[in-house]
Amino acid sequence: MTKHSKKTNIGIRHFRAALALAQEQSFTRAADSLGIVPSALTETIKQLEADCGLRLFNREARPVTPTEAGEEFLAGARRVLSDFEMALDDLRRVGGIERGAVRVAAAPSVVLFHLAPALRAFHAAHPAIEVTVYDDIAERIGALVLDRVVDFGLAERWHETDQLDYEPFHVDPFVLVCHRDHKLAGRAEVDLAEIPVADVIALDESTGIGKRIAAAPEIPPEFRRGSIRTRGTIAQLTLISQGMGVALMPKLAASVIQSPEIRHVGLRDLSLKRTLCILTRSRRGLSPAAERLLACLRPLGSLASP
Template sequence: MEFRHLRYFLALAEELHFGRAAQRLAISQPPLSVAIQQLEASVGARLFDRDSKGVRLTPAGLAFRASAQGLIDRAEDACALARDVQSGEVGRLRLGFVGSTLFNGLSAWLQAFQASHPRVEVVVVELNSQDQIDALLGEELDLGLVHTDRLPPALASQPLYSEPFLACLPAGHPLAVLEEIPLAGLSDQPFILFSRKGSPDYHARIVEICRQHGFYPRLQHEGRHWLSVVSLVAQGLGVSIVPAAFLRAGVQGAVFRPLVEALETSAVFAAWRKDSAGVLRENFLAVRPTR
């Protein structure tokens, strides 16, 4: 039995006339007759009565008609689903993100994507940059939003945006009264930094910024997430240098001040496996709101 047999059967069941059914199917009448005979042989039952009065469905044909239509409908649904998956209209996107993106429009981005792609399931998980890199390599994520473009050869990336670094101080700190903080003013302060293990590149960059301005940070505590760093600062346990996004985090007890020196910026990159399917990823990146 072939799907064309089912289509031929349904056309004849509706028209009840070989000539009209053949015309509707854009074939000649003899191939239609042969196809119906082949279908009846395959089913093992006579589906049509044919006599001088015309063509009629047999009881077996009537019973077969609903099931045949269901098979055709399911086949068409399967084809439509395959096309939608290929075009990225249906699927599942596993997205990793660093905490700073929550304060740089990630929620609006997710809402815009879900509005334009309602049949795509987006699973989001907050991970530091190194954990995202590991998850991408392990095929546990489809796309990561990370703070580094220093990636293993198997991964690709594109820049999304950058923002300045700010000094982060406890609210009662003597330097908090200044409008701008000189980096040298932090040289003798206990520092709270992002974990070296969680993001080796980011940790090294901040240490290098300090080194270039005459000192090494006196590391007191480390946090695996930037929000943990800011929270530790808010509790008076030290100072830090953090991306400007956390100015919008609303952590009570922490204040943020621009740095006097012009520093390199904090950047966020999209990262993915080079050998992964790209339609869902490209669709997601395409709807990112402008900042």
């Protein structure tokens, strides 16, 4: 068995070289993209392979392709290079956080009730920091965090992976949402059995809310089917505002469309809630700018420390 010393001359330039070769599939094109001669690129790849004791590319193939071991290495190399570039960004911001940037992903209801007021306070203190907001469903928000597209996300727990950390932030109870002229609109609370099944507008299970409803044993199966089915709560709320049915959804989500035509009614025999979380990558620190935005955000959640 070959023993590898902890001392190595392998560095970021070797990772960049391997990723460029995988991208261009040609030593000549990859070298050109890196601004070096092909012989220098060849030597860099040889050094990398010698250090790890594995062949990472099939040189005889046209175009040049990674080996199975190479594919595994490249996946890790992309993460390392991304973390390296993020660390450089953080370092460049030290002593000058006003030049920073933050990217955050959140569901529309969280943007309205939590992120917007947090951003108002954040921009008052740091007006020059650029903030990019992505609004999406829980599944894609988790993916945006995992893929390092955003610094952090605000959504339900969807991905069961040790690559994400979930910090509970806000508990959001489910309510009945109906038109103001619906027979149940004037009630403070109702039982599930009082809701006409024929009126229910169902939500597709591809969403975090739809998935939670489908997993709730106390909700009748008929509520999950519905004669009308949507793939998002905005469509549900729009239809409800036109008097076309009712729906079960979290109170925050039900409040995104603030229409005088829509009413929220408590559910006496349903304790279903969703817990919104702050999603970050495990074992990865946030930039100073992202940390300061979170400092403005955390006090706005229902689970904030007293």
